[in-house]
Amino acid sequence: MSITRPRGFRATGVAAGIKSTGAHDLALVVNDGPRDTAAAVFTANRVKAAPVLWSQQAVADGRARAVVLNSGGANACTGPDGFADTHRTAEHAAEELGLSSQDVLVCSTGLIGERLPIDALLSGVTTAAGALAAGPDADADAARAIMTTDSVPKTATATTASGVVVGGIAKGAGMLAPQLATMLVVLTTDADVDAATADAVLRAATATTFDRVDSDACMSTNDTVILLASGASGITPGADELAGAVREVAADLARQLVADAEGASHDVHVVVRAATTERAALAVAREIARSNLVKAAVFGNDPNWGRIVAAAGCVPEEVAPFAVEDLSVSVNGVEVCRAGGAHRDRSEVDMTPRETLIEVDLGAGTATGDIWTNDLTHDYVEENSAYSS
Template identity: 60%
Template sequence: MSVTFAQGFRAAGVAAGISAVEGKKDVALVVNDGPLDAAAGVFTFNRFCAAPVRWSRKAVADGRIKAVILNSGGANACTGEAGYAQSEATAKTVADLIGAKAGDVAVCSTGLIGELLPLDNVLAGAKAAHAALADDDQAGADASHAIMTTDTKPKTVRLEGAGYRIGGMVKGSGMIAPQLATMLCVITTDAVVSAGQLQAALLAGVDTSFNRIDVDGCMSTNDTVLLLASGASGVEPDPDEFNRLVADACASLARQIIGDGEGASHDIRISVTGATSEEAALACGRAVAASNLLKCAISGNDPNWGRIVSSLGTVPADVAPYDPDKVTVDVNGVRICENGGAGRDRSEVDMTPREVHIDIDLNAGDAQATVWTDDLTHEYVHINADYES
């Protein structure tokens, strides 16, 4: 379903021989048939950003995108001017097929860093995908499959507003750190909205979703989130509802990334309350989410609160003022740390659910924030010691 749930969009996913996995779909195409072609994008902060990121950042700068071409099987990152030329050639090929300009086409790539793409395969894939374009559920599903790498399942969303729809797809399960932990994401809507509205909604939505998840603390070179509006519903949405739905779509997709984190056996929700500011709560949540020791303990079903508070304790006092002697920690509803010391026995905590809730109260103020992470397992090491992309 995914990106074709919104009216005015066609999509396709085809196998073009880019991925090392024989027969895997590896090229996706999303085309906005309008009448609008409004678009917004946010991109990785990584200074070694990939060629397609540099291309797409420029393409979306005018608030207009008519199509997005995405490939798995190669990131086209750290490939210099030759890599940039590949992104440009790919955009040009798609533009010719749909009767647009290259600057109206965004390009996204994911896979191994440091190698050029097999360009002939990419361009042939673009043509095959164009020929396969459709606006039905299967076409959306095919596109969401074509962008997968270590993902074990496609990740999609669909939401309905008052007379309009939002659909989306994302790929990502490793190299996921706060600050746009997405890898690649395309969200579509048939609402009638301007590029400015899209950009504001997307920034706010990303801030509370993709910027608050952390699989492994590693920031990608290729992170891209695009939001495209066709206006095909003819409905001008209530701005508050629209912003909320975009945020919900981002949150759903981010949650699905955590649910499919590389090798993960537990999804961990870390809620920090009682902070003096949202920034303080977020800094504390991120510090806990980044702890390899805690993530290993959770994979061993050990609600090790010592590793929670020792991570909290690394956040400087000027960033998050609180008194360590007043901190409480609940894991799955059991208060195992009270006033900065031992509370109820940790053997009381039921660690059988996949989802683990860590609730930290700093008892210093009224602000709160929630971040998500995964546990650290043998399987994560296995995937990343042996995977070459």
């Protein structure tokens, strides 16, 4: 149950033949209203795929009726021809659904630099338009169709006190970095809200969820998170109420992305406390989360706090003021470093759980920030070297 659990949505996923494997590779999500509120956030990478360029301008008016998503090709670095492919996709979906192409968003994911098999994609859109279904189980195929190296489909839902429902699907298993990951996410809600509210709610949710996932410090060309609101519940929840539910679904999906990151054997939660500002805390957390030496140590079940402290020391003082002699580091609850030096013995740390908690106290202030990452494993190297993706 995910994006069609809120009232007012239909979805489906089909095998359009974009992937040579014959797997599902095209998803279609339709908002039947009565409202057509939409908001979206996109990758901060300056190299933006054609579907990102299209969807940015299409959603600028705060409205959208449908989203076409494909795996099997990113349609990035494909020039004007690639943009024309995305435009045709939106126009074709609009014709099939009786909409304006400006109300159709497009997302793509897969290898950069290759044109999509546009004929297969367009006939897939036709097939999908005929297969759309509503109801709580209609969305399983959609979640499956956007998978790339994901091992499982990722779905989540939440319900607010006033009865508004939020659902979401996500794909992403690598190239996960703040602002954003290699991720496509569609969130739906039957709340009756305007575009400004939807935009504010979505940005607040992504800032503390998807933007805090940093699997390998690599930011993709295609990242897109879309929120569609149908208004079909007839309920206009308080902004905080809706924000809470959207954040809950986003956090759930973000956590699933980390758990399914390519080749990972540990999910690593880096929490930095007692920083002067949240920005300082996040900068230190991100530097630790991006250290290959820290990540390899976690893979080796080694609570190597020296590497953690060394990573923290790479953050410029103007970004994160702290004194080395005030640093303490705990790994899975054991304070292995206090006052910048060795404290409890590292052999006390149990590194066997899948989740590793690294807590750093900077002793400099009261702000906190956290980042989720993964360990650096043989399987990560294998998945990212053995074939193009």
